[in-house]
Amino acid sequence: MLVEKNAPLQACNTFGIVARAQTLVRVREVQDLSAVLADPELGPEPKFVLGGGSNIVLTGDVRPVVLKMEIPGIRLLEETPRAWIVEVGAGVAWHDAVVWTLAQGLPGLENMALIPGTVGASPVQNIGAYGVELQDRFESLDAFDLLTGQTFTLDAAQCGFGYRDSVFKHAAPADPQAEGLARGLGLAGRAVITRVRLRLPKPWKPVLGYLDLERRRVQAGIEQPSAQQIFEWVCDIRRSKLPDPAQIGNAGSFFKNPSVTPEQCADIIAREPKIVHYPMPDGSVKLAAGWLIDACGWKGKSVGKAGVYEKQALVLVNRGQGQDSVTGGEVMTLAGAIQTSVYERFGIRLEPEPVVI
Known part of the structure; x- marks a missing residue:
């Protein structure tokens, strides 16, 4: 594991707020999390999980140990008659995953193009845009328990998805035993998502319910747009309305x-x-x-x-x-x-x- 002291965080949050982490650990594999728990200095300290930093406001320097999630990897894990199952590392940028799936001929994520942040953070917020939420394309995830050091898997029901909500945003149960995890109780501050599996359904159907997308379809005169066309429309719409964090924090x-x-x-x-x-x-x-x-x-x-x-x-x-x-x-x-x-x-x-x- 790579440990940095007094690490600057301005480049790690899309608001561009100046702050520092007393200790930052770059997590590039699950074993790094085990090493943090086993470390006599880092193990007992409070932890803060950081993905792309696109959904945080830093009000000062961060005293808990910052676990910067950088686990890579994306692959087609399985294909069934009803869906493609794609597995993605927690450190992969969400938009990069959308681009990759479309390039592989695997549609389904196009409405969520250009959403900032990492794949590992996407279940926490149950991200969504233009009529599609993560829970609509979710299969399961792997996570690491910061209390027990165990790894575990959750399906959609156990994640407790709601509007911009999940079990990862609610307080962890008092009982530290794994049984609580299986019931999908609150996991904030306890679970670190390491891999996410997405379910892209067959046959693919366009989601065009939002007015902005319907306007684009009418303007283009396209009765049945492709996933790539919807992707391009979503990117254009978002760029016209939302500032690029690289330009304006x-x-x-x-x-x-x-x-x-x-x-x-x-x-x-x-x-x-x-x-x-x-x-x-x-x-x-x-x-x-x-x-x-x-x-x-x-x-x-x-x-x-x-x-x-x-x-x-x-x-x-x-x-x-x-x-x-x-x-x-x-x-x-x-x-x-x-x-x-x-x-x-x-x-x-x-x-x-x-x-x-």
Whole structure:
């Protein structure tokens, strides 16, 4: 295992916030995790798992041991009459996995193109875009238990997927025995995902429910678009709306789209007829958080070096540069002000997506 002391983290978080890790371990195989637990100094210390750093806000230097996940590898593990099963290392960039599958003639991930972060982090957040979530393409995962040193496998049911949610975001059970893992209890701070297996169903069917994609299809005059065509449309749409972290530091969508009851939605529509909303299969109604924020006048505004992106109010950005970067405190101050505005106007509490460290 490769251990670094006082390691800079600015390049390891897409917001570009300046911070350091007291200790950083580059995890390139499962044995590195076993070595960390066996180490007399590192073993007893708290741990923090870091993937692509695309969904975190650092509010200071990180004292827990940072486990930087860099496990490589991607392969077609199995093909059945109903699906292709693709296995991917936790350290592989998610978008690279999407590109690889399409290049191999394995469609199914195209709607989730250009989502930042690593494959290992994708089940934690249950990432999704344009009508497809990870849980729709998930087979199973391997993980390492930081309490027992055991490896284990979870299927979709045990991961407890929800909207931008999973068992990996909830507190670990008090019982450290493996039996708890098999029941799929809360695993935050305990489980380190090492490999993910994706299930790409046969026959492939395009997912075109989102308005932006349907508009592209109509404009192109294509009745039955290919997976590659959808991939290109998604990339174009995302690039037109969202800033490239390599150019402007950000953590992607900062707030979750809130869900309300039909009655609550009707009440809001009576006051705000133009509100963007989507009926959900469970009977609830999802509201567009970006629209709510924009309606409160936040688009383009700043607090210190933290700003709201001019093209998409759902994205908070870093208006600083280099060592004169935004601080995590500025980001969270801006986020708090936005939450207050939205609540005062709409009676809705926005929930941040990123993990605050």
